Amino acid sequence: MVRRIASLLLASALASVTAATAPVPLVIWHGLGDTFDNPGLQSxxxxxxxxxxxxxxxxxxxxxxxxxxxxxxxxxSLPNEIANVCEQLSADTNLTSAAAAHGVHALGFSQGGLFMRGYVEACNTPKVHTLVTFGSPHNGISEFVKCKPTDWVCRTAFSFLNANKWSDWVQKNIVPAQYYRHPSPEEMEKYLEFSGFLADINNERADKNTSYKSNLGDLEGGLVLYKFDEDEVIIPKESVWFAEVLEDGKVTWLTDREMYHEDWVGLKKLNEAGKLKFLKTGGGHMHITDELLTEVYTKYLWQPEGVVPKKVNSARISEALGSLAVPYQGLESTGDQRPIMVQNPRAGPIWRV
Incomplete structure (x- = not known):
């Protein structure tokens, strides 16, 4: 019996040591119109x-x-979907055992980055160490989309948006409506009253959720926000840095906003600790190279002592990553119409109204 107990204790200790010295796991959340089995995401x-x-x-x-x-x-419903993801991640024993020592790193593309932040604020089990988002509308979008004629899923969804965006049904069933945020006084009043997701996780209402602030503000590795220089997809593109863009085009950057000074969601705490990064990269929405991802993985995603990054075949990875940008290559705007909010190479372009 004594030997058995000793063996179990030794096995447990070895498992703990292994978890403590293994690479930190990575969780990835894709964007609108994409799928988990997209080869680009797999790459x-x-x-x-x-x-x-x-x-x-x-x-x-x-x-x-x-x-x-x-x-x-x-x-x-985004609150329900995030709750389901909380259950999904906590039930993944491979993930939770590997995350026992240092948590997980998280990577979110477009709306997936916004939802990943919602996960951190809402449950955060397993705990996120560092969150990196690419082109994610953290301050919402101010315009909806017009879909490709043959894309019936998209057409069905967005037909409800234009006329009924603040209805209870739309705010509980149409995903992009739940992070719609127009800066006009009339729309802001409706947003604060009816928004089914964004107004909540941004703590913009009078009744603040203190756990949102503590969960996000306690990110050990911080929050890294990437903006694409030529992004014509997220409207306004400054939203990815939590900036407010008024109807006249005036930009109020995060550090000048009330949500920062009163630290509604922990961003001020992160920034004062040097853990809030505002970064930009060239190209349009979701134009991501292996060089950029390699920089993210080796520079911003901390690893335990002894975990050394290995050089990889960049040409092979670049070819695979190209599928993430396929929907945006060669797109042209007509008048004031520009591509927005799709990143599935099989879905075809979606156009803004």
Whole structure:
């Protein structure tokens, strides 16, 4: 019996040591119109595992198949979807065991980055160490989209938005409506009253959720916000840095906003600790290279002592990553119409109204 107990204690100790010295796991959340089985997303995970052999990765999915997952990026209640992701991640034993020592790193693309922040604020189990978002509308979008004629999922979703964006049904069932935020006084009044998601996680209402502030403000590795220089997809593109853009085009940057000075969600705490990064990269929405991801993985995603990044075949990874940008290559605007909010290479372009 004594030997058995000693063996169990030794095994437990060895497991703890292994977890403490293994690469930090990576969780990935895709954007609107994308799917968890998109080869481009798989290459994002593969690159991380190539740089850090033995790393555990998890691509968030809201259905068991790609079609259902894509549909869930358009339709659903965001609070419910985030609650489901909280259960999904906490139930992944490979992820939780690997995350026991240092938590997980999180990577969010477009709306997926916004939702990943919602996860951190709402539950954060397993705990996120560092959150990196690419082109994510943290301060919302001020315009909706016009869909490709043959994209019936998109057309069905957005037909409700233009006329009924503040209805209870739309705010509980159409995903992009739940982070719509127009700066006009009339729209802001409706936003604060009816928004089904963004006004809540940004703590913009009078009744503040203190756990949102503490959870986000306690990110050990911080929050890294990437903006694409030529982003014509997120309207306004400054939203990815939590900036407010008025109807006349005047920009109020985060550090000049009330939400920062009163620290509604912990951003001031992060910034004062040097853990809030405002970064930009060239190209349009979701134009991501292996060089950029490699920089993110090796510069911003902390690893335990002894975990050394490995050089990888960049040409092979670049070819795979190209699928993330396929929907935006060669798109032209007509008048004031520009592409917005899609990143699925199989879905085709979606156009802003």
């Amino acid at each position: 994002v995970a593969d690159l991380y595992k190539s740089i850090y052999p033995g790393a555990v990765t998890h691509i968030i999915h809201l259905a068991d198949d790609g079609g259902g997952d894509r549909k869930a990026s358009y339709f659903g």
